[in-house]
Amino acid sequence: xxxxxxxxxxxxxxxxxxxxxxxxxxxxxxxxxxxxxxxxxxxxxxxxxxxxxxxxxxxxxxxxxxxxxxxxxxxxxxxxxxxxxxxxxxxxxxxxxxxxxxxxxxxxxxxxxxxxxxxxxxxxxxxxxxxxxxxxxxxxxxxxxxxxxxxxxxxxxxxxxxxxxxxxxxxxxxxxxxxxxxxxxxxxxxxxxxxxxxxxxxxxxxxxxxxxxxxxxxxxxxxxxxxxxxxxxxxxxxxxxxxxxxxxxxxxxxxxxxxxxxxxxxxxxxxxxxxxxxxxxxxxxxxxxxxxxxxxxxxxxxxxxxxxxxxxxxxxxxxxxxxxxxx
Numbered sequence: 001x002x003x004x005x006x007x008x009x010x011x012x013x014x015x016x017x018x019x020x021x022x023x024x025x026x027x028x029x030x031x032x033x034x035x036x037x038x039x040x041x042x043x044x045x046x047x048x049x050x051x052x053x054x055x056x057x058x059x060x061x062x063x064x065x066x067x068x069x070x071x072x073x074x075x076x077x078x079x080x081x082x083x084x085x086x087x088x089x090x091x092x093x094x095x096x097x098x099x100x101x102x103x104x105x106x107x108x109x110x111x112x113x114x115x116x117x118x119x120x121x122x123x124x125x126x127x128x129x130x131x132x133x134x135x136x137x138x139x140x141x142x143x144x145x146x147x148x149x150x151x152x153x154x155x156x157x158x159x160x161x162x163x164x165x166x167x168x169x170x171x172x173x174x175x176x177x178x179x180x181x182x183x184x185x186x187x188x189x190x191x192x193x194x195x196x197x198x199x200x201x202x203x204x205x206x207x208x209x210x211x212x213x214x215x216x217x218x219x220x221x222x223x224x225x226x227x228x229x230x231x232x233x234x235x236x237x238x239x240x241x242x243x244x245x246x247x248x249x250x251x252x253x254x255x256x257x258x259x260x261x262x263x264x265x266x267x268x269x270x271x272x273x274x275x276x277x278x279x280x281x282x283x284x285x286x287x288x289x290x291x292x293x294x295x296x297x298x299x300x301x302x303x304x305x306x307x308x309x310x311x312x313x314x315x316x317x318x319x320x321x322x323x324x325x326x327x
Contacts, residue, residue, distance in 0.1 A: 004320035008273045012186075014280065015179060023172050031171040032243070037283040038178045039240045044263040044275030045185055046232030051261070052270030053198060054225045055205035059257045060116065060132030063139045064230040066252035067112055068105035068237025070143065073155045073247035075101050080158055098163040098177075101238055109234025110227050117226035121219060133254055140252035154248030161242055168242070178239055182276075185232055190272050192228075201225050233260075262300070266307055268314030277315045 015034055022030035043065055050056040078085050078094025086092040095101065120131040144152045160168045168174050192198050204211045204218040211218050241247040250256065259282070260275075267278030282300065289296035311318040 002320070004271075004316065007316060007320050011273045011276050011280070012183075019172065019175050019179075028171040031175050033283060033287060035171065035175040035178050035243055036240075037279050038175070038182050039236050039243060040259070040263060040283065041276040041279035042178075042182045042185060042239070043233045043236035044260045044267075044279055045182070045189060046229045046236065047260045048229075048264050048270070048272075048275050049189060049192070049232070050222075050225050050229040051264055052274070053193060053201045053205065054222050056121075056222060056226060057129050057261070058132040058226075058229075059129050059254055059261075060120075060134070060136030061230070061233050061260055062252050062254065062256035063116070063132075063136040064109040064113060064233040065237035065240070065256060065260075066139055066143065066247075066249070067109045068234035068239075069241035069247040069251045070149065070155075070237075071105040071108050071234070072101050072161065072238040072241040073157060074149060075104060076157045076161055077149065077155055096159070096161045098161045098168070098242070101161060101242075102235055105234045105238035106231045109237070110231040112234075113227045113230025114223070116230075117223045121222050121226065133257070136252060136254055136257055140249050140254075143249035143252055150248070152249060154246055154250075157241075157245045157247075160245055174243070178243075181235070181239070185235075186272065186276070193272065197221070197224070262304060264314075266304060266314055268316035271314065271316045274314055274316050281315065 015038055019031050019034045022028075022034065043061075046064075047058065047061045050058055050061075074085065075094045076096055079096045080094075084091050084093050116132065116135050120128055120135070123131060143149075149155050160174070162168060163177060166173045166177060168177065193202075200211065200216050201221045204216070204221050208218040211221075237251060240251070263275050263278035263282055265278065266281055267274030267276065271277075285300055285303070286296065289299055307314060313320075
């Protein structure tokens with residue numbers, strides 16, 4: 001077996017093993033912390049499709065994360081206040097059903113990604129980065145000025161939403177639900193990267209002109225990747241809002257987009273489990289260092305600098321070798 005395959009297996013098992021140990025020690029806070037890492041990993045896995053395979057450095061992916069979060073918050077808010085979202089010629093009620101909320105979050109984020117991608121993908125390089133950043137900030141300021149759903153103060157949800165057969169308020173059961181979703185998305189992303197679409201997208205990143213000569217449109221490939229990426233990140237946003245039972249404009253902030261990129265760079269750009277490794281390392285550092293100093297992010301920045309300068313393949317690349325694999 002290749003070293004990266006073994007390393008991926010270790011990373012995959014690390015979360016459930018750590019959660020099981022925390023459960024055995026009766027530490028619900030640690031389970032919640034591991035769940036947070038899994039949700040961050042899911043968001044970064046979504047971005048990694050666009051960044052790792054497509055070469056699209058998006059500083060606006062927090063827009064989709066926030067849209068997923070507000071999809072949850074708005075639907076759950078109307079369900080808990082027993083007020084319809086729309087009450088005119090058609091009545092649309094809120095809901096506390098997680099599957100319905102996930103579907104709304106995915107569809108809304110995908111449609112938003114389609115609109116943003118159709119405009120921003122006509123540019124490249126720093127212009128693409130700045131346009132995606134502008135869209136993200138646009139959503140951020142819109143959320144701040146939206147008093148119906150909390151404005152700058154955000155929106156609290158009293159009880160976590162429901163999933164058939166589970167007590168989602170139990171930290172361990174909610175972790176298992178999130179981990180199953182992360183596993184399914186990782187499996188799908190691995191298949192997608194090895195499929196003709198993934199190979200064509202990777203080729204378009206390396207040489208767009210050569211891809212065009214064989215009849216494939218780089219713009220369409222990148223747009224589809226951007227939409228899928230946004231949809232996965234939107235799902236992560238809905239889960240994150242459910243975890244905290246709170247949604248706020250900070251989910252749209254450029255700092256959140258930057259954190260997703262940090263996860264990918266720390267773990268390994270283009271590596272299937274790179275975002276997982278990066279999110280786990282980031283949350284672990286936050287847990288260990290934040291009690292010592294309020295400036296703990298300086299240490300994370302130093303580690304990121306070392307990775308960029310001396311471990312270009314990230315954590316996984318430095319341990320498993322240079323070859324990018326999606327096992």
